[in-house]
Amino acid sequence: MEKIPMTRGGHTALETELKHLKTVERPAIIKAIAEAREHGDLSENAEYHSAKEKQSFIEGRVKELEGAISLAEVIDPAKLSGTIKFGAKVTLADEDTDEEKTYQIVGEYEANIELGLLNIKSPIARALIGKDEGDSVEVRTPGGQRSYEVLKIVYA
Numbered sequence: 001m002e003k004i005p006m007t008r009g010g011h012t013a014l015e016t017e018l019k020h021l022k023t024v025e026r027p028a029i030i031k032a033i034a035e036a037r038e039h040g041d042l043s044e045n046a047e048y049h050s051a052k053e054k055q056s057f058i059e060g061r062v063k064e065l066e067g068a069i070s071l072a073e074v075i076d077p078a079k080l081s082g083t084i085k086f087g088a089k090v091t092l093a094d095e096d097t098d099e100e101k102t103y104q105i106v107g108e109y110e111a112n113i114e115l116g117l118l119n120i121k122s123p124i125a126r127a128l129i130g131k132d133e134g135d136s137v138e139v140r141t142p143g144g145q146r147s148y149e150v151l152k153i154v155y156a
Contacts, residue, residue, distance in 0.1 A: 003073035005086050005120065010110030011074050018065040021058055029055045068109050077104075080155045084128045086120055089154040092128075095136065095147040102152075105129075124148075 006014075029051055036048035077087025084090055089104045103118040105128065111119035118125045127139040128150070137148045 001071055004068055004071045004107055004109065005073050005075055006107035006110055007087060007104075008074055008076060010107055011069070011072050014065055014069055014072075014109060018062065018069065021062050021065070025058050026062075029058060077155045083130050083132045084150070084153055085130075087155060088128075089156065090128055090150060091152040091154075092137075092148040093151050095149055100151065 032051040033048065033055065036045055036051050039045055039047065042048050075087055077089075080087055084105070086105055086107075089102060091100060091102045093100050101116070103116050103124070105120050105125045106117045108119045108121055111117050111122070120126075120129075123141050124139050124146075127137050131137055131150050133150050133153055135150045137150065139146045139148065
């Protein structure tokens with residue numbers, strides 16, 4: 001199996017979510033299923049079916065998280081330098097609007113565009129890999145062709 005790159009923070013977040021699912025969510029849903037069973041006829045018991053559906057989701061997420069954690073390759077960006085690679089915090093200027101944005105290139109399990117955490121497999125991240133400060137980058141995104149200038153690269 002292929003290793004999944006992630007930062008220490010992303011790895012910790014996955015472990016925290018997994019622990020919460022196993023110690024809080026799983027016991028709560030087992031209790032909810034038991035209570036729903038006490039209401040009688042299961043074929044028309046909406047609470048029971050809802051609880052079983054939630055249990056299925058929880059168990060699926062537990063398996064997904066366990067798999068990701070077992071394949072995780074934790075990378076410390078502070079030990080890196082040079083051109084853009086995994087873990088870099090990159091400040092970009094949109095060449096059309098001069099709007100500046102800062103992103104950190106992270107693994108797919110920790111990506112969150114609203115928080116500036118860019119999935120390494122995204123079009124922007126793939127275009128940025130290997131670039132240096134001052135470089136211009138052309139990116140084909142779902143929203144169309146974009147041009148950015150790399151203003152700053154920080155590894156922390």
